[in-house]
Amino acid sequence: MTENNEELYCIGCGVKIQSDDKDELGYTPKAAVKKGLEKEELYCQRCFRLRNYNEITDVSLTDDDFLALLNEIGKSDALIVNVVDIFDFSGSIIPGIHRFVGDNPVLLVGNKEDLLPHSLKRSKLKDWLRQSANAQGLRPLEVVLTSAKKNQQVRELLELIDKYREGRDVYVVGVTNVGKSTLINQIIKESTGYQDLITTSRFPGTTLDMIKIPFDDGSELIDTPGIIHKDQMAHYLTGKDLRLAAPQKEIKPRVYQLNPGQTLFLGALARFDYVAGEKQGVVVYAENNLMIHRTKTAGATEFYAKHAGELLQPPADITNLPELVRFEFKTKEKSDLVFSGLGWVSVKADSVVAGWAPKGVAVSLRKAMI
Incomplete structure (x- = not known):
């Protein structure tokens, strides 16, 4: 310009x-x-x-810009607050972040807690998030569950930040679509009059468009731009499709009685095959308006090829959607088959199941949360 x-x-x-x-x-x-x-x-x-x-909007950086930003964080002595999406851990963890964090302490924040069923045990979820972070080489001091949208547990997060920063700067990092900017905005609101923990009168930035919010002791809370994670389910969806795919309100369980050899399609975005085991009721936890279609596994591939983008939606336009890739698992205990960015299907022990998702989007098995 x-x-x-x-x-x-x-x-x-x-x-x-x-x-x-x-x-x-x-x-x-x-x-x-x-x-x-x-x-x-x-x-x-x-x-x-x-x-x-006092409103922060999310922006994204090129990979090169983000590497420069991570290098800057790595050289600093700071507390790192890493925000991830509870529904999309693998798509919202920053690739290789543990290499840049170095010896800096990390608080892991799982956002969108308000969308989870009340019956889901939060302690189990925290343990799973910690284990998932450990598998990525990240060793968080604490795991906090928040809802930036509903302003839940923000005070608890502020207290932990104050406990662990020890006079240091605080970097808030995360990929796009995790609600990081909404969380920062809630922090600004919550901290106004909250023991003057954060002063919000001035917001200088840098050429990397970081927003610096001064603490009363001279150090700063630094909001960093989000990076686009190419393996996020949201990356392949329009805004309209995203509202039908990503949970918007507390998700309600949906039960489907399946025999081996039956398949569930979650729109055109994912596929669940019940390969072997006894007849059972599998429970789907996903956006309440996400269309789920049951069919026979034998003709499911042909069915998908014919109906994706029409009977099977979202997305309405499958032009940019990568092919679905299959992952097979055998359960030893009651388990959740997790489709990153969408939700999960809960199955009984001694089941053989397969999950299909767009190439690059993670499908994983964990101990059942409910």
């Missing part, structure tokens, strides 16, 4: 101003650029909303 052939930069965060892509760094509507130049106060839209409404 230029004015008289001169490149323009946001005075709030230093990012180059552009008016072409509202999802990219530095976006500012042309009318706002003109007004900003007249006032000699040119802010990108993200900084403008932050200054005027």
